[in-house]
Each structure stands twice: as structure tokens, then as C-alpha cells.
Amino acid sequence: MIEIVQTGPFNTIQDLGRPGYRDIGVSASGAMDPLAVRIGNILLGNPESAAAIEVQTFPFKLRFAVDADFVVTGAESRPRLTGRTLSPWCTHRAAKGDVLEIEQPRRLARAYIMVAGGFDVPLLMGSRSTTLRGGFGGNCGRPLTAGDTLPIAAADEALPLPKGGISVIEPEVALRDLFLEPIDGELSVRAIVAGEHELYGADADRFWSQAWRISSQSDRTGYRLSGEPIKPGVPVEMRSHGVVPGVVQVPPGGEPIIQMSDANTAGGYPKIAGVIESDLWRLGQARIGSRVRFVRATHAEARAIEQAVTRYVDDVRRTAAMVKRALGVIG
Known part of the structure; x- marks a missing residue:
């Protein structure tokens, strides 16, 4: 005991x-x-x-x-x-x-x-x-x-x-060649395009190009990100759908939320991307106030990284x- x-x-x-x-x-x-x-x-x-x-x-x-x-x-x-x-x-x-x-x-x-x-x-x-x-x-x-x-x-x-x-040897060192090095203190995490990505038109490019800050309104349920808001080309209403850790949703305010370990089981916000599973542990170690940049990945890349971690x-x-x-x- x-x-x-x-x-x-x-x-x-x-x-x-x-x-x-x-x-x-x-x-x-x-x-x-x-x-x-x-x-x-x-x-x-x-x-x-x-x-x-x-x-x-x-x-x-x-x-x-x-x-x-x-x-x-x-x-x-x-x-x-x-x-x-x-x-x-x-x-x-x-x-x-x-x-x-x-x-x-x-x-x-x-x-x-x-x-x-x-x-x-x-x-x-x-x-x-x-x-x-x-x-x-x-x-x-x-x-x-x-x-x-x-x-x-x-x-x-x-x-x-x-x-x-x-x-x-801890994963951060042993797997160093697999993961993107922080640039100017920004944590780069790989993500795959999700179902409503195309709704955001030119704003979708800004989702990938800008650095987002993990806001103080973040916890084990989700990381709320602060940055220049992104909006869909036309207003969109969606029924609630299942979500899992790693899904990046965009509420009406335009600042994304990354679902984390205590992720909601369902939600109606559009999904712009999904963080690959092998990068989620790195996000789980990110501090409030730190900056995150998303990097586009393919399913094949995600699978190769998962196999290397295994x-x-x-x-x-x-x-x-x-x-x-x-x-x-x-x-």
C-alpha cells in the first residue's frame, strides 16, 4: 500500500x-x-x-x-x-x-x-x-x-x-528520427484530413500553416487552440456524430478543439483533421500555453510510424x- x-x-x-x-x-x-x-x-x-x-x-x-x-x-x-x-x-x-x-x-x-x-x-x-x-x-x-x-x-x-x-532509453530519444523536431518551440504533430475539411476552403490552408496555442481552457477532455479563427465557406449545421481522441473539431468561433483521452463520445462540430494515434502521446505531454503546428500526413505514413513504435x-x-x-x- x-x-x-x-x-x-x-x-x-x-x-x-x-x-x-x-x-x-x-x-x-x-x-x-x-x-x-x-x-x-x-x-x-x-x-x-x-x-x-x-x-x-x-x-x-x-x-x-x-x-x-x-x-x-x-x-x-x-x-x-x-x-x-x-x-x-x-x-x-x-x-x-x-x-x-x-x-x-x-x-x-x-x-x-x-x-x-x-x-x-x-x-x-x-x-x-x-x-x-x-x-x-x-x-x-x-x-x-x-x-x-x-x-x-x-x-x-x-x-x-x-x-x-x-x-x-525513453521514447522521445529512441524514436527521435520518427518524430518532427520542435521548431522555435512549436510542437509539430501529424494529422490526416477529416470529413469536413473541404468546407473550409482557403481557411483550411490556414489551419495547416499557422501555429496554434494550447489555451488555458484545455484539459484531459480536449485541447482548445487559440489562433486566427477559421470559418467554413458557408454556414453548416450537422447532426451529432461519434468522435474519438485525436479528432480536431471546429466550433462556430473558429478555434479548433483536439479531442484528448477523456474525449466526448459524440459531437456536432465539423471535423477538419485527425491527429495520428502515434503522435497523441506527444500531444499529451504538451503544456498549457505551448504552440502546436499541424503537418499533413497520409494513412500510409501513419501506419509506418505506428509499426516503428510497435x-x-x-x-x-x-x-x-x-x-x-x-x-x-x-x-
Whole structure:
């Protein structure tokens, strides 16, 4: 078990989400940076969907009530265990009474804490993720608060972790050649043209050419973007239709909204583009106030990038398993 010592608003329990229930109005939710959760769980020997703590307001502190292996991934948050600075993206062992501290990251937005076995909160519709607007999942459907205690599920003892830990080159570095480098601080994300793109005529070109700022009216449901508004050539009225994370909608005001992890299940705003899935984790790490520029991509490009990310995850999985097997043979 762990105890939350210090936290801010909106820090929650998340896993890889609960897909399959959008038809009854239930958002998938899940981590804003699912790649960080997958890699952390692989290093610990957990199922990739094991529940983690998503930290987006800092500082954050928790106390271990039992000995436990853990890992911190995501943003560069300079984790410390009872005063000792730790390497991120690496497994560590905590003793009963140790305090883990997560500071404000130097950059990026969200850090993730995973423990061997995963956090044992109730499973609801196949997921332990928190859905804040619905008030369910995770830790009683609400953000974590000081004094909360979270049970830890029993970890798999078959393949032990080395005392020095297992570390990995984080995705941002390992996959650097796949992703567009920020230019003048602007995050470039690839997107595919969506159904109502042609309604915007010349304004559609401005959607792609200008840099948009993530406004303060952004959250896990969606990023509202500030910039020169874009408008359709003629007024348009649409019936509500299904939407998913990554869809970029344009409300009447002309400033786009990117649907994120807690995306609405349906909406009637026109869709101008859809961010490719492999770039969504990078958006999930973008801070309020940062700038985003969309880059047109094809389905073939999106598929090739997805395959490369899959190869990276597979390589991490094979390497972690190889190290643990070697430990089992040697020790």
C-alpha cells in the first residue's frame, strides 16, 4: 500500500483506458501519455494495462507502506526517494517508509508512477482509469488527495528485478528520427484530413500553416487552440456524430478543439483533421500555453510510424524479459 502525502488537483489513477463503451456514452479515458505507462509496466513485469498514477500538478509525494519496486516515466520530473535523486525510466526498489517526491518537470506536462503489481483499485468496465466528468473509476472517481491510501496488487515473483534496476532509453530519444523536431518551440504533430475539411476552403490552408496555442481552457477532455479563427465557406449545421481522441473539431468561433483521452463520445462540430494515434502521446505531454503546428500526413505514413513504435515497444519487452531470465538462471 502507498499513502498520498502531497498532491495537487487533477492527479488521478489511469491505465490504457476502457474502449468499447462509447456507444453508451462512456469515454475511454486512460493515460494522456499511454506509451509512458506501457513502457513503465513492461519494465516492472506488469501487464501493460496495469494502473498507474498520472501526475500533472506538482509537487507530488507518496509514502510506501510496504517494500515495493516502482518506476517513474513521462516528463523529466527529477524523482527523489527519501532525498536520493533517481533516474527516470528505470526500475527502483523502495523500502517501507520511503517517500517518493516528484518535482515540477523541466519540460513536458505529465509524469507517471507505476509499482510492481499495479495499483489495486476496482476494475470497472475492464479498466481502472478515472473518468472525472462521470465521477467513476480509479480512486472513487475523483482526483487523489493527501491522506488517500492505494493498495498494491501482488506482483509476479517468477522473474525478479535486478537490484540495480532495469532502464530504457525513453521514447522521445529512441524514436527521435520518427518524430518532427520542435521548431522555435512549436510542437509539430501529424494529422490526416477529416470529413469536413473541404468546407473550409482557403481557411483550411490556414489551419495547416499557422501555429496554434494550447489555451488555458484545455484539459484531459480536449485541447482548445487559440489562433486566427477559421470559418467554413458557408454556414453548416450537422447532426451529432461519434468522435474519438485525436479528432480536431471546429466550433462556430473558429478555434479548433483536439479531442484528448477523456474525449466526448459524440459531437456536432465539423471535423477538419485527425491527429495520428502515434503522435497523441506527444500531444499529451504538451503544456498549457505551448504552440502546436499541424503537418499533413497520409494513412500510409501513419501506419509506418505506428509499426516503428510497435517495434520499439517489442524491443523493450524482449530486453526486459531477457534480463529477468538471466537473473533467474544466474541467481
